[in-house]
Amino acid sequence: MTLIYGHRGAKGEAPENTLTSFRRCLERGVRRCELDLHLSQDGELMVIHDPTLKRTTGRRGKVSEHDAQELMTYDARLGGPGWVQSCPIPRLAELFEKCDFEHWQLEVKSASRVRAERMVLAIRELAERYELLRKITVTSSSRTVLRALEQLTPDLSRGLVAEYAWLDPLKVAKNYGCDLLALNWTLCTPERLLKAQQQGLHVSVWTVNEPALMRRLADFGVDSLITDFPGLAIATLGKG
Template sequence: MLIYGHRGARGEAPENTLASFASALQAGVTRVELDLHLSADHQLMVIHDPTLQRTTGIRGRVAAHTAEQLGRMDARLGLKGWPDPCPIPTLEQLFQTFPQFEHYQLEVKSGSKGQAGAVLEAITDLVGRYQLHDKVVITSASRDLLRHARNNQCPLPTGLVEEYGMLDPVKSALRYQCRFLALSWKLCTPARVAQAQSHGLHVSVWTVNEPSLMLKLRDMGVDSLITDVPHLAMTVLSARPSPAPQPAD
């Protein structure tokens, strides 16, 4: 089972900052999930919320500031007691700083009808410049964004992020021609995992921080888990190997 660091390593360093991604790498985790918003000048910024207050203490929206302005803001408030300033990075800075990463789940938060085309174009252009086509999947809970990607033949794979499950998440992912299904662990059952995988979907489960849940999902057969604590996940999953397959009768 693969491990993705959630917002880098959210439980170990300020989320979605270069320090957080460095912590994931230090744990031996080479796959990460992160969040994207567009700046006022259409740069891809690595930040979860549409507003700045929670992680920087500054009022206002991400989209109201340029990338240069956002890069001067300190985003370490997401983890109390962190000693060093942590600027909001651009996605390009992340690609440049950590070429060691093997795969990225790029979760688009600004997926409205008005923004879908612009953010998909910005991701496609940047991924093309860094030749990372086989190392990214664009994920989102926004049906508008996934519909736009499908209808405009986005060259990058996509994934549905599903938290509530009011509609069948597997059917929804297939409707938008997704390759990934990023499920809240609360929606994860053996039957749903098997259903998704039978249709060729990679099942990635979030946010998994408890050792017992890590092992339960591993034994359930999920393809990957997303965790705030990569060091713990690596320790737990390496300490107890996967059960050997049972021979057929």
């Protein structure tokens, strides 16, 4: 059975990485999600993909230059599906409080060593507070982030995000003790998938939006797929 994760909530159906988007994902019957994190100036984990505010809010500057209370007033529905109501940037804590997901993939983008360490410790503290340690995998393509996870929060599940094959993703995942491989679908050959699963990795493939591709990857035997359209994925594959 191939499990389904909503990409940034339900990115194709509602403004990405907003409470509205994650609620839409749950309404579709998909109880697993993927999201992106950046730290606010005052050290809060904010759910937003880009390090800058421009694309989703139209505002200038970096996420890291604003306090959480300020960021939570910014409307993040630009560039996505049309939406009538304002959709503020959420704190991760707010999603933990309001959304009952069975599993969360929390992606941390590249960061300096100090920032990576601050982020993974903040994730662990929140996960513990909301009793979600076993329901979270922290993912990253950054070796710095994966190293911080391995050294500072070894009890948190971790995963490698692999977009390119120029470094063997299976080798990198093994080096950092990962148990999940978030693989760009273009890299998902039956051979690589089998090798990864034999290595004990859960293989989660992204971003899969076409029904024919969903079916093909499910036939390959991927453990899960990440989609902008959780409703379409449910209609195509059934409940994962």
